[in-house]
Amino acid sequence: MSNKLQALKAEMPAANPIIIDDEKCIACNKCVEICQVDLFIPGPEKGTSPMVLYPGECWYCGNCVVVCPVEGAITLRHPLMNQARWVAKSDLLKDIKNK
Amino acid sequence: MNENSWPYPLEYDKEETISCEVLVLGGGIAGCMAAISAAREGKNVVLVEKGATKMSGAGGSGCDHWESAATNPCSKVTPEELTQSMLDDNDGYNNGISHYIECREGWDRMLDIEKMGGKIRDTEDEFTGADFRDDNSKLMFAYDYENCFTLRIWGSTFKPAMYKELKRLGVKIYDRIMVTSLLTTKNGDDIHCIGATGMHTRTGKFFVFKSKSSIMCMSRPARIWLFSAELPGLAEFRPTQCIGDGHAMGWRAGAEFTMMEKSVGAEFSAAGRSYPPYGAGNNHNTWYAASMIDATGKEIPYADRDGNILKTVSDRFKPAKGQKYFMKGGNIDDANYEIDGPETLSLDKFAEGTYKIPLYADLSTLPEAERKVIWGMMIGEEGKTKVPIYQNYTRAGFDPEKHVLQCYGTGWRSGQFLPQERQLFGLPGGFMNDWQLQSNLKGLFVAGDALYASNCYGHAAATGYYAGRHAAKHADNAELKEPSIEQIENEKKRIYAPLKNNPAKSIGWKELNMGIAKTMQNYCGDVKHDELLDIGLTVLKEYEEDILSQTFAYNPHELTRLLEVFDILTNAQIILHASKARKNNSKSLCFTKAGSTDEKASEKKLIILKNEEGKIKQRELPVDFFGNLQENYEKHNTDYLKTNSHVE
Numbered sequence: 001m002s003n004k005l006q007a008l009k010a011e012m013p014a015a016n017p018i019i020i021d022d023e024k025c026i027a028c029n030k031c032v033e034i035c036q037v038d039l040f041i042p043g044p045e046k047g048t049s050p051m052v053l054y055p056g057e058c059w060y061c062g063n064c065v066v067v068c069p070v071e072g073a074i075t076l077r078h079p080l081m082n083q084a085r086w087v088a089k090s091d092l093l094k095d096i097k098n099k
Numbered sequence: 100m101n102e103n104s105w106p107y108p109l110e111y112d113k114e115e116t117i118s119c120e121v122l123v124l125g126g127g128i129a130g131c132m133a134a135i136s137a138a139r140e141g142k143n144v145v146l147v148e149k150g151a152t153k154m155s156g157a158g159g160s161g162c163d164h165w166e167s168a169a170t171n172p173c174s175k176v177t178p179e180e181l182t183q184s185m186l187d188d189n190d191g192y193n194n195g196i197s198h199y200i201e202c203r204e205g206w207d208r209m210l211d212i213e214k215m216g217g218k219i220r221d222t223e224d225e226f227t228g229a230d231f232r233d234d235n236s237k238l239m240f241a242y243d244y245e246n247c248f249t250l251r252i253w254g255s256t257f258k259p260a261m262y263k264e265l266k267r268l269g270v271k272i273y274d275r276i277m278v279t280s281l282l283t284t285k286n287g288d289d290i291h292c293i294g295a296t297g298m299h300t301r302t303g304k305f306f307v308f309k310s311k312s313s314i315m316c317m318s319r320p321a322r323i324w325l326f327s328a329e330l331p332g333l334a335e336f337r338p339t340q341c342i343g344d345g346h347a348m349g350w351r352a353g354a355e356f357t358m359m360e361k362s363v364g365a366e367f368s369a370a371g372r373s374y375p376p377y378g379a380g381n382n383h384n385t386w387y388a389a390s391m392i393d394a395t396g397k398e399i400p401y402a403d404r405d406g407n408i409l410k411t412v413s414d415r416f417k418p419a420k421g422q423k424y425f426m427k428g429g430n431i432d433d434a435n436y437e438i439d440g441p442e443t444l445s446l447d448k449f450a451e452g453t454y455k456i457p458l459y460a461d462l463s464t465l466p467e468a469e470r471k472v473i474w475g476m477m478i479g480e481e482g483k484t485k486v487p488i489y490q491n492y493t494r495a496g497f498d499p500e501k502h503v504l505q506c507y508g509t510g511w512r513s514g515q516f517l518p519q520e521r522q523l524f525g526l527p528g529g530f531m532n533d534w535q536l537q538s539n540l541k542g543l544f545v546a547g548d549a550l551y552a553s554n555c556y557g558h559a560a561a562t563g564y565y566a567g568r569h570a571a572k573h574a575d576n577a578e579l580k581e582p583s584i585e586q587i588e589n590e591k592k593r594i595y596a597p598l599k600n601n602p603a604k605s606i607g608w609k610e611l612n613m614g615i616a617k618t619m620q621n622y623c624g625d626v627k628h629d630e631l632l633d634i635g636l637t638v639l640k641e642y643e644e645d646i647l648s649q650t651f652a653y654n655p656h657e658l659t660r661l662l663e664v665f666d667i668l669t670n671a672q673i674i675l676h677a678s679k680a681r682k683n684n685s686k687s688l689c690f691t692k693a694g695s696t697d698e699k700a701s702e703k704k705l706i707i708l709k710n711e712e713g714k715i716k717q718r719e720l721p722v723d724f725f726g727n728l729q730e731n732y733e734k735h736n737t738d739y740l741k742t743n744s745h746v747e
Contacts, residue, residue: 014329056330058333061487062485082374087503088501
C-alpha cells in the first residue's frame with residue numbers, strides 16, 4: 001500500500017488484541033473457525049493469513065492461540081491499560097531496609 | 100466494506116427449515132449437556148449456537164473449579180444442607196430448584212464428562228500428598244478441605260469433550276446461527292413454544308426450526324449499564340456475544356421472569372476500570388488462599404468468621420471452631436455468618452496506617468503444592484486465563500516464587516466503579532421455572548444462565564442435563580406444529596430492516612448500545628426512583644419506536660451485533676419494569692428504592708413479570724414456592740433415580 005493510500009485509510013484501533021505473524025501462519029483458518037465472536041475473516045486469497053476485522057470485539061479468551069497449530073503464529077495481547085504490574089518481593093523488602 | 104470483498108455468500112433472501120424433536124438454543128455448557136441428555140433419551144436433537152460449539156459460551160475456554168458437587172464420594176455435606184445454605188445466604192432469593200439439581204446431580208455430570216474425555220482427577224499424580232487431594236480418588240478440592248464439596252477441575256478439556264460426545268450421539272449442530280425469536284402458538288390461555296427462528300451470522304440466511312420441545316440455554320443479560328465503543332469485548336465478564344438474547348426473545352414471547360430488579364455494583368469491566376479477571380492481585384476464587392502483603396512486604400493476616408487470626412496457611416482451608424462448613428474462600432458477596440469462610444482482615448481494620456498500599460498477592464510463601472495449584476493448574480484452566488494470563492505472564496517473566504502481583508481494588512474486584520455502573524452478577528434474574536425446569540411457555544425448558552439466580556459451571560451442566568431429559572419426555576406427548584406464516588414474515592421484516600437504510604444517515608449498533616447504557620445509568624442506578632424509572636421506560640420506548648428503524652448494518656456480522664443490541668434494549672426494559680414493580684428495599688436483591696416506605700411489601704416474595712401483548716402482568720410467589728426440595732425432586736425424577744442411584 002502506498003503511503004498516501006495508507007494515510008487516508010488508517011485509523012488505529014483502541015487495541016490490537018491479536019497479532020498474526022505472517023511468516024509463521026500457515027493459513028489453516030483454525031482461528032477463524034474457533035473464534036466465538038467471529039472477529040476474523042479468512043485471508044483474501046488461498047494461503048494468506050486471516051485478517052482481524054473487528055479487534056474491539058475481542059473477549060481475550062485465547063482460544064485462537066490454543067487451536068493454532070504453529071507455535072508463535074498468533075499472539076494475544078491485552079491492551080496496555082490492562083497489563084497488570086508485578087514486582088520482585090525482594091525489591092519491596094529492600095526498599096524498606098533502605099528507608 | 101463493499102459486497103465483493105465479504106468472504107462469505109450473502110444469503111439474506113434464502114431460507115431453510117429444520118425439524119426436530121428437541122431443539123437446544125445455545126451451545127454453551129448448559130446447551131451441550133441438554134443436547135447430550137435429550138439425545139441419550141433417543142431423541143432427534145438439533146443444537147443452535149451463535150459461535151462455534153466446540154469452545155463456545157462463558158465456560159468454553161475453561162473452568163478451574165466446580166462448586167457444590169455434594170454427592171461426590173469425599174463430600175461431608177448433603178445436597179439438602181448445601182442448597183439450604185445457598186437459600187439462607189440470600190434471604191431466600193435464590194433458585195432452590197436449580198441449585199438443588201446442581202447439588203444433587205453435579206457429581207453425576209462430572210463423572211459423565213470424565214467418560215467423555217474431560218479431566219476431573221489428578222491422574223498424573225502431580226499433587227500427590229497435597230492437603231487438597233484425596234489420594235484414593237485423586238480428586239482435588241478447593242476452599243473447605245474438610246468438607247470437600249467444591250472440586251478443582253481441568254475445565255479447558257471439558258467443552259471439546261462434550262463436542263465429541265454430541266457428534267458421537269448424532270446431535271445436529273448448527274454453528275454461527277443467532278437465534279432471533281421463539282415461535283409460539285396459542286391454545287386457550289396457554290402459549291406453546293413450537294420452535295425458533297435464526298439468522299446465519301456470516302451469510303445472513305434465515306432459519307426456521309420446528310420442534311416438539313425446546314430448551315433455552317443462552318446467557319444472562321449483559322451490556323445493560325456498561326459499554327465501551329472502542330473495546331466492547333471487554334465491557335463485561337461474559338463473552339462479547341453472550342448478552343442475554345434468550346431473555347429478550349422469551350419476554351417478547353410472553354415468558355415469565357423473576358428477580359430482574361436485581362443488579363450489583365459493577366465488579367468486572369476491563370474496557371474501563373478493572374483488569375482482566377484473575378489477572379491482577381487478589382485472594383478470591385481462583386486465587387484462594389493466596390497470601391496478601393502490603394507495600395512493605397508485611398503479610399495481612401487471615402481471620403476466621405469470629406475474627407480469630409489464623410496462624411498457618413492450612414488453617415485457611417478449615418471451617419471455624421463450631422462451624423460445620425464454609426462455602427467459598429474469602430467473604431465473596433458478604434456471605435452470612437453460617438457459611439462465612441476465612442478472609443484477610445478488611446481494609447478498614449487497618450486504616451490507622453499499620454499497612455501501606457498498594458497490596459500484592461504473594462504466592463511465594465505458600466507451600467509448594469498450594470502455589471503450583473493456583474499458578475499453574477487453576478490459572479491455567481480457568482476461563483480465558485490459560486493464554487492471556489498464565490502463558491503471557493510466564494513469558495513476560497512472572498515467577499510466582501519471586502514476584503508479587505499488584506492489587507487494584509478490594510476483594511476480588513480489580514477496580515473501583517461508579518455507583519450507577521451496574522451489572523447482572525451474583526445470582527441475577529431470569530426465566531421463572533417449575534420442577535421440570537419448564538417455563539410458563541409450554542414446551543420451553545430453561546437451563547444454565549437463562550434461569551433466575553443462576554451462577555456457575557456445575558449449575559449450568561446439571562440444569563442442562565436435567566432440562567434435556569424433561570424436554571425429551573415432553574416431546575413424547577407433543578406434536579410438531581406448523582408455525583404461523585405471519586410470525587415468520589414479521590420476524591424477517593424486523594431483523595432485515597436495518598440493511599435497507601443509508602449508512603451515511605443511520606445509527607450503528609455501538610451508538611445504540613451506548614445510548615441504552617447511558618439511559619440505564621441515568622434512570623436505573625444504584626438507588627431506584629419511580630419517577631426516573633418512568634423516564635427510562637419512556638426513553639427506551641422512543642428508541643424502540645423511532646430509533647430502531649434508523650439503524651444500519653453493513654454485513655451479517657454487524658447485523659448480528661445490532662440484533663443483540665435490540666435484545667439488550669428489551670432486557671433493559673424488563674429491568675426497568677421489574678424495578679418499578681418492587682416497592683421494598685432488599686439487601687439480598689441489592690435493591691434500594693428512594694422513599695420506600697412499605698418495607699414489608701413483597702418481602703420474601705418473588706415478583707414475577709411477563710409481557711402479555713404489550714401489557715405487563717405481575718404476580719407474586721413466596722421465595723420458597725418450590726416446597727420440600729428432596730421430596731419434590733424425588734417425585735419428579737423417579738426414572739432418573741432408578742437408573743442413576745449411586746452406591747457410595
